[in-house]
Amino acid sequence: EDQGRLVLSCPNQPGIVAEVTRFLYEREADIIQIEQHMDEHFFLRVVFQCDQFERRIEEIRQQFAPIAESYEMQWRMVSAARKHRLAIFVSKEGHCLQDLLWRFQTGELEAEISMVISNHADLKPLVEPYGIPYYHVPVTKETREEAARIHMELLEPAKIDTIILARYMQIIPSWMTQRYRHQIINIHHSFLPAFAGAKPYHRAYERGVKMIGATAHYVTEELDQGPIIEQDVKRVDHRYSVEDLKRIGRDIERIVLARAVRWHIQDQVMVDGNRTIVFSGI
Amino acid sequence: EDQGRLVLSCPNQPGIVAEVTRFLYEREADIIQIEQHMDEHFFLRVVFQCDQFERRIEEIRQQFAPIAESYEMQWRMVSAARKHRLAIFVSKEGHCLQDLLWRFQTGELEAEISMVISNHADLKPLVEPYGIPYYHVPVTKETREEAARIHMELLEPAKIDTIILARYMQIIPSWMTQRYRHQIINIHHSFLPAFAGAKPYHRAYERGVKMIGATAHYVTEELDQGPIIEQDVKRVDHRYSVEDLKRIGRDIERIVLARAVRWHIQDQVMVDGNRTIVFSGI
Amino acid sequence: EDQGRLVLSCPNQPGIVAEVTRFLYEREADIIQIEQHMDEHFFLRVVFQCDQFERRIEEIRQQFAPIAESYEMQWRMVSAARKHRLAIFVSKEGHCLQDLLWRFQTGELEAEISMVISNHADLKPLVEPYGIPYYHVPVTKETREEAARIHMELLEPAKIDTIILARYMQIIPSWMTQRYRHQIINIHHSFLPAFAGAKPYHRAYERGVKMIGATAHYVTEELDQGPIIEQDVKRVDHRYSVEDLKRIGRDIERIVLARAVRWHIQDQVMVDGNRTIVFSGI
Amino acid sequence: EDQGRLVLSCPNQPGIVAEVTRFLYEREADIIQIEQHMDEHFFLRVVFQCDQFERRIEEIRQQFAPIAESYEMQWRMVSAARKHRLAIFVSKEGHCLQDLLWRFQTGELEAEISMVISNHADLKPLVEPYGIPYYHVPVTKETREEAARIHMELLEPAKIDTIILARYMQIIPSWMTQRYRHQIINIHHSFLPAFAGAKPYHRAYERGVKMIGATAHYVTEELDQGPIIEQDVKRVDHRYSVEDLKRIGRDIERIVLARAVRWHIQDQVMVDGNRTIVFSGI
Structure with a gap:
């Protein structure tokens, strides 16, 4: 090109x-x-x-x-011809990973998925058919720093541009968020700033909101406080159980994350303080 | 009927x-x-x-x-033939009041608007053509209790069923929220629980959210924490100034409030803890 | 159960x-x-x-x-314990099939996918890992009837309840739509009744609509005229090319189809003339 | 400025x-x-x-x-300081007119409303408080041409830039649409191209669509075929009667029309064949 x-x-x-x-x-x-x-x-x-x-x-x-x-x-x-090199971090929930892999496979997502890193072995079978390396790096509260160092040993030689936290339920140390400033994208399963932190669907249920949402944002030192790239919502009502919210939320999460990744790798996102400018966000 | x-x-x-x-x-x-x-x-x-x-x-x-x-x-x-008796409280912003009056006039809102109460005189001209009494009851931080007692002297003889806070920017004393338990509806200009409290559009702008919203809820003792009746949102992006958010927000606010009032007066809303059940919410 | x-x-x-x-x-x-x-x-x-x-x-x-x-x-x-037996018909576009298979695999879609039938061999690799039979039945204008008879020989012994046309770009003979009355679900890639028939995204582009959509409906004798089960839309603007519409449309199509299938197999959909009643459509 | x-x-x-x-x-x-x-x-x-x-x-x-x-x-x-001069055409339905007047009064709509023209006298009381001339020009099928000539005698001396058909249920002669090429905005009460022509809500009900919409477009010689400026939709279901669709539709219509008028008078809309480009459509 x-x-x-x-x-x-x-x-x-x-x-x-x-x-x-x-x-x-x-x-x-x-x-x-x-x-x-x-x-x-x-x-x-x-x-x-x-x-x-x-x-x-x-x-x-x-x-x-x-x-x-x-x-x-x-x-x-x-x-424009240069492809971003992505590392996808996951835990046990596979819907965002699966969706990214599918978009990658069909050519919709024009990037190179260099590796998948997880604190669990569960999603390895999902990744294997694509020939993408899957690294299982267990993490506990005590080993967080050590795990991050192992992550760096995987990421740096592979010249990773961007890290996607595709429902990776672990906290990233701040030195790593600084190293990959505005290069780590997280999908949070709520309409931020509502329900930052743990168990957003449970809390959305308890608060009785009439819409649930998902937010893709850059990861900064403060949990769920980084610049928002994309959000979307879906109407719900009193009939939806927490399980229903989770189910419906999965569809919002994967679409919101896919859009954010797309815009990021096409250099459409610029950060302006704690806000983002998304040019041609289509 | x-x-x-x-x-x-x-x-x-x-x-x-x-x-x-x-x-x-x-x-x-x-x-x-x-x-x-x-x-x-x-x-x-x-x-x-x-x-x-x-x-x-x-x-x-x-x-x-x-x-x-x-x-x-x-x-x-x-x-079903019995009409709810409403009192509408306003401050200086007239869009929600104007919208309710218009729906009332066209017969879409089947209720009786018995009075409008305001801490300012500004919106009196908007109400006068309808022949609805407009009571100007100034409120300061110091006179809040006294003002509420004046309110009660207006509300009680008129046998008001429901109070609509149509952008009434004052706090209701808790004895009054208890007296009108699940009978006071407030429109808050954010997608709660995000941006509870003051200046939600400014804070939405600063947080860089990609959607703004409005929430109609029953008023309880805790500010902006009562059971949510209805919410809606509209997509925005980096190009929207705070003024744009306010402008667009007005359209969301008045529609969300009108829906909540409609459902409330048709006995479609039931309160379940801090959640609402909205039957036939159409 | x-x-x-x-x-x-x-x-x-x-x-x-x-x-x-x-x-x-x-x-x-x-x-x-x-x-x-x-x-x-x-x-x-x-x-x-x-x-x-x-x-x-x-x-x-x-x-x-x-x-x-x-x-x-x-x-x-x-x-409620009895699982619907589904046959999925596809042509070359795999996104709807892939999505249904994924929901089936994760247990979100509680049905039995008994077979996939296609007029092309292309999507066989997508299906094989699931151990679901994939039947390649080529169809031309001339062989449509014959193909339908082959389809019946596959469907009847398998006691198929419901046929899903997951972007199967072929016309079903009317004797077959009558045999499976309100048991064939099609996903059409427009907001019906707009752009019924061929190439809806091209026509949406040319007409300059500001939203595109997808429609899941029961198949009847008349093309794209059957009772609508579910629809959804997404905002677009002048910047979207036909390719963008197709890309965005894929996300709408698969979600709309998944909802329709879910509601159908849980006996939530009733047909009322050419309208549907969707009970608890959540 | x-x-x-x-x-x-x-x-x-x-x-x-x-x-x-x-x-x-x-x-x-x-x-x-x-x-x-x-x-x-x-x-x-x-x-x-x-x-x-x-x-x-x-x-x-x-x-x-x-x-x-x-x-x-x-x-x-x-x-940018120069204000567009608008003529608003109405029939009997007042919701779009009322909405435009209100936005005009609050300063949200920065234009001059020079006159309101109607084939009925019904909405005169709505306009009078604003001091805007209201011209009642009855129209029958036979007198359409003559009426249009009377319209022109009102419009030309007033140097009208743009005509807003705010639910004006009459056909404009083609010589007049050519005279005001891309300067006549109509609000149609359906999601075009679905349900062009008469009684769109009835037809939407009968077709059983799951969303209804409204479309603001420039008027050209062919009825409801001109370039679309803006559209929006709202989800409905089997519980909505035709009356409900009309009621909900009114809210969509007035917001869609207000957006289209706003963008038009700020020179944000350009026509590209039968499509529009809406710059900064916020």
Whole structure:
């Protein structure tokens, strides 16, 4: 592919769009998509078509660097052809994992699933047919740090870009969330900030809410407090038992997680404080 | 109308439906609608057609009393023709009030709006064309109790059944919530339990949620903790400012409140601990 | 299990609920759920608990028959423990099949998938791990009748209750839809009655609709005209290509179909002319 | 206000965004919002801040004209401060009119409602308190053309930009739809293309759909076939009577229409064949 993406954020200042689009035009990069957002900061995502982009990418990056510097930009320029390398963490619940694997298999999810890591052996049979390595790393409260170090020994050599917590019911140490800042996506089985923490469906039942939901968010040091990427809900009523909520919730969870992963790996998500900007979130 | 409603709850026990339906059948009351719910308790709502029901209602109530007693029922039997008497409390935001008045005027809301009470004079012009009394009772933190006593002097002689807090931004003293237990409906401008308390749209914006909502609930002693009657949500994204959330929220609030009021006055809502059962919630 | 279900419809007449509930009470069958609907006809579904119901079912059916006759009921009384026997028909698109298999495997879908029938060999690998027979029966316009006869030779000995057309892109002959009246469920990839027939996503794109949907319905003689069991939609906008609509549509289709199948096999769906009544559709 | 908007469409060609943004930058117009869409054509909407824009608008338009010509653009450049002049057409149903008036009064709808035209006198009392002229122009099948001529005599001198058919149940002659091309917005009470034409709620009931909807679209020569601006739906089930569908439909209709009007008057809607592009549709 000759498609590239430029995503950037910087302090607000006039002329940024003009400068960036002129830069691309002068390099014969045709803009396919441009989206911008402005609050206290400025955010831009440009998708462009450019002959032999993969070959020229380093050169173009170097040419862009001075502009970026003058506007104090945080930025990255990537080839759309480059596939994200994912590690999926799971515990015993397989519905999100199964869904991601299926989307991967059908080509809907254009990424490389490099490994699955679990604190249980249960889901190994689900993964095996795909030829993806499944690492069983047991975790207890006492061994959390040690387990995380084992995880790192698996993740680092594999050059993992993004970790997906697909109903991985364990806490990630904060040094690891910092190492993979805005690169760990968790699916929480409630409409956050409602019912953060444990047993959200039980608590939703007890509170008598009329809708349940799921939330995909970046993992930060504080449990279930990171920037939200996507949420969805489904109407329920007094007839739904906790078991019904869990059953219905599974369908929401896997769809919300799949959307978040899709947008993340296509560089559509930018983090703005504790909020996310999701460009072209379709 | 010759239509009646029987709503009841009691400890679970076999034969209740058979007993109740036989009782009605023997009185030539044709069942139009029957709905039941069972968890730890048993809940039943029956709508029936019965010749000259309004005339016979006292007699039928007396005949039902022994059955009710034997099953330890909490129950009421009412004529569908009887209109609820409502008092609407407002502050300065008029959208929910305006919406209720409009539904009342077009006959969609079959109740009697006996009065509007406000801590401000602002919305008086909105109410006047309807010929509904508008009482301006200023409230400060210090005068809350006194104001509530003035409220009671307005409500009691008017035999108000239900109080609607249509964006009334004041706290109701707990003795008053107890006096009108499950008869005060509040609309809160968030998807509870998320963003209980003040400034929910600001907090929703800051948290970066991808949907905002509104919640109609019965008012209890604890702020925004009462049984939820109805909720709805609308998808938003990073482009929505706090002002946009407020604007969009108004449409959710008024529809959620209107549904809750409709169901309440048609005896469709039963309270089960801190949950509600909404029969035929359409 | 000792759980039974009675579903019935009949002309409207007073006393039906009383009669049926008394009948069950006298047989020590405790009512767990009762739902009724009334328009020009009367519809009732009762779920009850009854000791040794599977052993006594024939006897109770015979006792109920005179009542059923006097009210001109269409009715059936079944054991909840009895599993529906399903045949799934597919062509080349695997997402609905895959989803049903997964729900079957996790125990969410309490039915027996007796066979998968396809006019293509493509999806055989998807089915094989489950040990479910996969029959490849090629179909052309000319061989449609012959293919249907082969289908019948597979379905009849296996005592199939229900046929699921999980994106089976072939027309079923009308003699077969009559043989399996209200026992064939199709998933159509549009919000019917919009875009009945071929290529609904292309037509939705061209018409510029702002939501796309899917519809599960019983198959009748007329294409895409049968009673609708369930529908759902998802918001789209001008940015969605036909490919995006297809991708998003897959998620709607599989969830809508799964719900319809679930409700059908639990005897929650009754047909009322060309409409369906879905009791406890949760 | 010093805010301006440029909306344009043209054949696809590289460099358009660069050219337009450079043009604005050179005139010290800061881009606040830029959105683009590309299929066979190219569509752009830019919102910008520019000192004394209202004074300079003619000059800037003239400077932009050569660029527009070279790219074969269809374009307009307007001041955000300029208010659209609306005429609202109604028949007897007042809910959409009432809703628009209320949004107008609260300042949510930033337009000028210049007149209300109706084929009935019924809704005059609703309009009078606002001091907006209400013209009663009776229409029969025979007098349709004549009525339209009377309409034009009201509309033209008032320099009406946009006509809102707020449940105006009459057909507009095609010469009038051509005169106000993409400037007449109709609200149809179904999810188009389902149930185009008369009595959509009755037909939705008979078809047994599980969701009902409403559609705001531009009026073209063919009834209910014009480009769709906005749609929304609400879940229903077998319990909803036709009257219930109408009641629930009113809430969908007025919200869908209000959104469409809002987007239209802020120049967010562009027509692309029979599809619409809605920029920043929030």
